[in-house]
Amino acid sequence: MPSPREAPKSLQRKMDEVVEAVNKTIAKLLPETDLPEDKLFEAMRYGTMNGGKRLRPFLVIQAASLFNVDSKRSRRVAAAIEFVHCYSLIHDDLPAMDNSDMRRGKPSTHRAFDEATATLAGDALLALAFQVLSDPATHEDPRVRIELVAKLAEASGAHGLCGGQMLDLLGEQEAFDVGTISRLQRMKTGKLMAFACEAGAILGKSDEPHRKALCNYAYDLGLAFQVTDDVLDVEADPEVTGKPANQDAAAGKSTFVKALGKEAAKMRAEMLAAQAKRHLKVFSGHAETLEELADYVLSRRA
Amino acid sequence: MPSPREAPKSLQRKMDEVVEAVNKTIAKLLPETDLPEDKLFEAMRYGTMNGGKRLRPFLVIQAASLFNVDSKRSRRVAAAIEFVHCYSLIHDDLPAMDNSDMRRGKPSTHRAFDEATATLAGDALLALAFQVLSDPATHEDPRVRIELVAKLAEASGAHGLCGGQMLDLLGEQEAFDVGTISRLQRMKTGKLMAFACEAGAILGKSDEPHRKALCNYAYDLGLAFQVTDDVLDVEADPEVTGKPANQDAAAGKSTFVKALGKEAAKMRAEMLAAQAKRHLKVFSGHAETLEELADYVLSRRA
Numbered sequence: 334m335p336s337p338r339e340a341p342k343s344l345q346r347k348m349d350e351v352v353e354a355v356n357k358t359i360a361k362l363l364p365e366t367d368l369p370e371d372k373l374f375e376a377m378r379y380g381t382m383n384g385g386k387r388l389r390p391f392l393v394i395q396a397a398s399l400f401n402v403d404s405k406r407s408r409r410v411a412a413a414i415e416f417v418h419c420y421s422l423i424h425d426d427l428p429a430m431d432n433s434d435m436r437r438g439k440p441s442t443h444r445a446f447d448e449a450t451a452t453l454a455g456d457a458l459l460a461l462a463f464q465v466l467s468d469p470a471t472h473e474d475p476r477v478r479i480e481l482v483a484k485l486a487e488a489s490g491a492h493g494l495c496g497g498q499m500l501d502l503l504g505e506q507e508a509f510d511v512g513t514i515s516r517l518q519r520m521k522t523g524k525l526m527a528f529a530c531e532a533g534a535i536l537g538k539s540d541e542p543h544r545k546a547l548c549n550y551a552y553d554l555g556l557a558f559q560v561t562d563d564v565l566d567v568e569a570d571p572e573v574t575g576k577p578a579n580q581d582a583a584a585g586k587s588t589f590v591k592a593l594g595k596e597a598a599k600m601r602a603e604m605l606a607a608q609a610k611r612h613l614k615v616f617s618g619h620a621e622t623l624e625e626l627a628d629y630v631l632s633r634r635a
Numbered sequence: 636m637p638s639p640r641e642a643p644k645s646l647q648r649k650m651d652e653v654v655e656a657v658n659k660t661i662a663k664l665l666p667e668t669d670l671p672e673d674k675l676f677e678a679m680r681y682g683t684m685n686g687g688k689r690l691r692p693f694l695v696i697q698a699a700s701l702f703n704v705d706s707k708r709s710r711r712v713a714a715a716i717e718f719v720h721c722y723s724l725i726h727d728d729l730p731a732m733d734n735s736d737m738r739r740g741k742p743s744t745h746r747a748f749d750e751a752t753a754t755l756a757g758d759a760l761l762a763l764a765f766q767v768l769s770d771p772a773t774h775e776d777p778r779v780r781i782e783l784v785a786k787l788a789e790a791s792g793a794h795g796l797c798g799g800q801m802l803d804l805l806g807e808q809e810a811f812d813v814g815t816i817s818r819l820q821r822m823k824t825g826k827l828m829a830f831a832c833e834a835g836a837i838l839g840k841s842d843e844p845h846r847k848a849l850c851n852y853a854y855d856l857g858l859a860f861q862v863t864d865d866v867l868d869v870e871a872d873p874e875v876t877g878k879p880a881n882q883d884a885a886a887g888k889s890t891f892v893k894a895l896g897k898e899a900a901k902m903r904a905e906m907l908a909a910q911a912k913r914h915l916k917v918f919s920g921h922a923e924t925l926e927e928l929a930d931y932v933l934s935r936r937a
Contacts, residue, residue: 373801429750448731460792467785483769490762
């Protein structure tokens with residue numbers, strides 16, 4: 334069995350630190366209860382404490398650190414964004430959607446519980462994300478909090494995540510061209526990643542050029558990430574990725590590999606990662622970790 | 636066929652006005668598109684333009700009018716709360732939840748479209764509610780907007796709507812006592828109704844006693860509404876209610892009628908409506924419309 338390509342030591346250490354910190358924050362925000370409806374909270378914990386890479390939290394925390402934001406704040410925002418990401422995975426896995434029984438080598442939430450509980454757990458995680466952002470503990474300035482809420486609502490709604498997933502399902506019936514797949518992925522993955530980076534800038538009350546640069550970085554990174562995902566779907570070892578190979582191809586999904594071919598897809602991912610890094614030039618070398626991340630996203634094996 | 640009990644003329648006129656105004660606001664917030672994913676927006680429109688009574692919008696607008704709030708603002712908040720209510724109906728109707736094929740005499744959203752689209756339409760409506768509240772058009776003061784967001788998130792999450800629906804499903808396996816059913820309904824119906832009233836007070840920057848009075852009114856009203864709903868489930872004419880009779884009983888749900896018997900349930904609804912009206916005394920007769928509403932909720936036939 335091939336071992337997954339590791340990130341460079343220092344990047345890997347920083348990523349591990351974020352995983353640990355965000356897991357702690359998530360656990361605090363989803364404490365165990367002895368309520369009669371505790372099954373719902375259990376499913377919310379199950380769907381969020383899932384061994385994920387916490388890429389979006391990493392983006393929030395790294396972007397925020399560029400503006401010296403208190404890590405207590407960025408961790409809360411990171412957890413909120415991860416709640417939205419995890420809710421979308423829980424709903425996407427449902428039988429009526431992508432019908433995935435496994436997620437990162439474990440039964441998906443509706444398999445570990447049931448469909449009704451998984452649906453509600455997803456719903457409740459989306460609501461919780463907004464609750465966390467609107468809490469004064471996230472930032473004492475209500476203008477900062479309401480801007481975070483507005484941007485998250487936009488990224489997770491019909492013009493973001495939900496619209497992207499709708500397109501993804503429609504793409505099973507119709508072969509999309511690269512332009513439509515790019516738009517789909519920009520909505521489904523890009524907007525939330527861009528918000529993760531932008532949230533760091535909002536917390537840090539950044540000026541417009543630095544904020545814009547982070548958004549553009551995240552859009553290109555997100556697309557590079559997705560193209561690589563499509564390549565991994567046809568290429569990777571299920572024992573490393575934790576999901577069956579050729580899952581998207583079998584579902585007849587419109588993917589970059591399908592539209593471009595594998596080699597052209599790999600080249601596009603490289604181009605996107607290079608472009609992502611170029612946006613960071615305004616930080617005059619201080620955004621080194623985010624630059625390293627762009628290389629890692631390209632070379633990952635799981 | 637018995638005709639549904641009408642509200643008193645003046646109340647009915649006010650309710651019709653709210654239905655019309657809120658439908659217009661909803662239509663503006665959900666315009667037709669020519670996007671490839673327009674199916675999602677169509678399902679969102681279908682699930683919200685459903686001939687509903689707009690009880691929650693009515694509460695927002697009446698409560699707000701007690702503080703002379705600009706109706707442009709209260710209508711936006713009313714639409715946001717109705718989005719959350721409609722999202723919860725769309726998800727509750729899903730096969731894995733209450734498995735309802737019909738809603739107000741029409742196919743439910745997953746029957747008119749499909750399960751995946753209905754799930755996404757619900758998700759997107761929840762996100763849209765937060766987007767509407769966080770928009771400066773709702774109120775120019777970010778402190779007002781963030782308070783609306785925080786309260787809506789709380790009402791719609793695991794300690795509100797979602798937790799209530801979880802309990803509702805658990806109540807199909809276990810006969811709940813009246814205390815647990817009351818808690819379930821307070822979460823599932825009461826919190827969003829209380830928020831509807833409180834939102835009017837928040838928009839109007841009300842003092843604490845008036846705000847609290849409105850919340851308490853709404854909790855009692857919501858419970859009176861729900862008890863009456865349980866009575867209607869066993870008593871009403873499907874041609875008037877637009878859903879099959881004995882639906883909850885057939886699903887084995889824990890209802891007030893099951894726990895108390897029909898006559899005791901009717902008495903409890905009367906007591907709750909009277910209690911609801913008493914909370915309004917702090918408004919020295921100015922909250923007449925909300926008082927009339929409490930009587931109407933009790934006497935409705937659909």
